[in-house]
Amino acid sequence: MVDEQAARNKKIRDTISGNFTRGAKSYALFEEEHQFFKKLLGELLSLSPPPAGGRILDVGCGTGASLEGLAEAVGDNGEVVGLDISEGMLEEARSRFGDKYTLICADGCNFEEKALGGKFDAVVYNAVLFMLPDARGSLTSAKSVLKQGGSVYIASLEGVEANGIPLPDILSQGGYKAGRHALSPWSKVAPLVDELFPGTLFREFTIELTPPLFRGFYLLEPMSAGLLPTLPYPERRNIIESYAKNFEEEGVAPVQRWVLAASNKRDD
Numbered sequence: 001m002v003d004e005q006a007a008r009n010k011k012i013r014d015t016i017s018g019n020f021t022r023g024a025k026s027y028a029l030f031e032e033e034h035q036f037f038k039k040l041l042g043e044l045l046s047l048s049p050p051p052a053g054g055r056i057l058d059v060g061c062g063t064g065a066s067l068e069g070l071a072e073a074v075g076d077n078g079e080v081v082g083l084d085i086s087e088g089m090l091e092e093a094r095s096r097f098g099d100k101y102t103l104i105c106a107d108g109c110n111f112e113e114k115a116l117g118g119k120f121d122a123v124v125y126n127a128v129l130f131m132l133p134d135a136r137g138s139l140t141s142a143k144s145v146l147k148q149g150g151s152v153y154i155a156s157l158e159g160v161e162a163n164g165i166p167l168p169d170i171l172s173q174g175g176y177k178a179g180r181h182a183l184s185p186w187s188k189v190a191p192l193v194d195e196l197f198p199g200t201l202f203r204e205f206t207i208e209l210t211p212p213l214f215r216g217f218y219l220l221e222p223m224s225a226g227l228l229p230t231l232p233y234p235e236r237r238n239i240i241e242s243y244a245k246n247f248e249e250e251g252v253a254p255v256q257r258w259v260l261a262a263s264n265k266r267d268d
């Protein structure tokens with residue numbers, strides 16, 4: 001049973017990693033145009049600023065959208081380390097930042113201090129934890145690499161709705177096999193956060209998706225896979241494009257719901 005679960009989780013990680021690697025260039029262009037994840041990080045850090053001079057681990061750092069913001073937050077004496085499972089995403093980050101940041105290809109569900117060069121003042125998951133198949137493994141790893149009093153930061157995508165109806169329901173009504181948007185939704189993560197990081201503050205946050213933002217986000221290969229996981233990418237693109245066109249014609253702006261969480265203290 002444990003082996004079955006491990007094999008299932010590996011399959012999920014490989015699929016997600018492949019989707020991100022193939023979509024890495026488009027992801028970097030989307031971020032360059034919209035600064036979507038950079039702005040999200042700003043909201044997350046506004047809950048509780050990380051310490052100046054701190055050492056931060058950016059789990060699922062991707063193309064590096066959050067690396068600069070985190071480096072600015074900790075200042076010249078701080079250090080930011082990025083970890084991601086997708087070599088393609090890391091390649092984009094390297095082409096942008098060279099060797100300015102330490103970037104490590106590893107699984108965010110299971111990481112250790114030894115491979116990361118020491119402990120951290122903060123571990124950040126910007127738009128990552130909800131897509132990990134093993135949230136407990138990941139948060140336990142985070143706790144193990146944090147210094148005494150270190151913090152965890154989480155921005156978790158909970159869903160997207162149009163006219164108050166979840167997009168997966170709209171797709172199902174249209175006859176499509178829609179995906180579970182989050183593998184580790186906040187309902188599953190919240191008790192873990194409570195157990196491992198008591199006293200964590202969180203708040204809900206919504207983002208209204210204008211037509212270019214909706215298209216830019218959901219036409220990305222990995223994001224479209226979250227909505228329509230069983231279809232090949234060209235088919236997913238066509239379907240999402242047709243819904244985007246309808247929303248635009250009807251003047252409907254889909255809304256994403258996020259949870260932002262920061263633990264400013266760690267009780268042992």
Ligand SMILES: C[S@@+](CC[C@H](N)C(=O)[O-])C[C@H]1O[C@@H](n2cnc3c(N)ncnc32)[C@H](O)[C@@H]1O
Binds near residue numbers: 037038060085
């Ligand atoms: C939506 S992107 C967010 C990237 C980045 N945090 C940002 O703000 O742009 C999710 C990232 O998580 C990475 N990821 C997904 N599953 C992972 C895993 N099991 N371990 C490490 N990284 C993972 C993906 O490769 C991708 O780069």
